[in-house]
Amino acid sequence: MCGRYSITTNVEALRRLYGFRGAPNLQPRFNLAPTQPAPAIRLNAAGERELSMLRWGLIPAWAPDRSIGNRMINARAETLAEKPSFRAALQDRRCLVLADGFYEWQKQGPKKQPYFITLADGAPFAMAGLWDRWTDRGTRETIESFTIITTAASPDLTGIHDRMPALFDSRGQEAWLAAADLAAAQALLKPFPGPVSALPVSTFVNDPKNDSPACLAPDRLMPSRFKT
DSSP: OOOOEEEOSOHHHHHHHHOOBOOOOOOOEEEEOTTSEEEEEEEOTTSOEEEEEEEESOOOTTOSSGGGGGGOSEEEGGGGGGOHHHHHHHHHOEEEEEESEEEEEEEETTEEEEEEEEETTOOOEEEEEEEEEEEOTTTOOEEEEEEEEEEEOOTTTTTTOSEEEOEEOHHHHHHHHHOOSHHHHHTTOOOOOSOEEEEEBOGGGGSTTOOSGGGGOBOTTSOOEEOO
8 A cells, every 4th residue: 555655856857757737836745644735647628737736535526525535545456447436537537646755564563664665766756546526515615636546566565565556657657647448547557667765764754743854764773675
């Protein structure tokens, strides 16, 4: 799964990489948590990429209240087309969730060790996402929200966790946003083949209120895992 991640790359560097319109005031996030706003790329009516701030935790348009979003921060790639909460979004509400690292917790007896996982070269990356628009029937407040799609973990990470976000290279990003049907979109969701770095970090990151570079401080009592 993916329950926390970081996006600290500045917006202009992201624009050069992903070619989007829009310029929200992005602040560095070292420990982005569910229910918080996060940057995601969608296609607008003209087929252009736009960067929007969406709430993490998908609230389907049909939901009676927003609380369902707290349980829908991730969606399994293997069952997207079977789930009413995700099937319609898979058809025409796909997005790219921008990040430069994510956290996973490895069970170690009664404790869990957090790891900060990045691409081996430290570059930002895009995670596969779905979004939806929900309107409160009483107040008429509208919330746009998203979920992160997960796949089986890549071989580099299976010793830490059995799931990971679905990550894309540049070709996969374009195909994900533009895929014409459910089967074509779902076929893109595979374990990431590239090398990753997994650095054990302090349990400071466990508290979602902590959102500073200290979240990335290495736990020097634990060996890192790095593939080249």
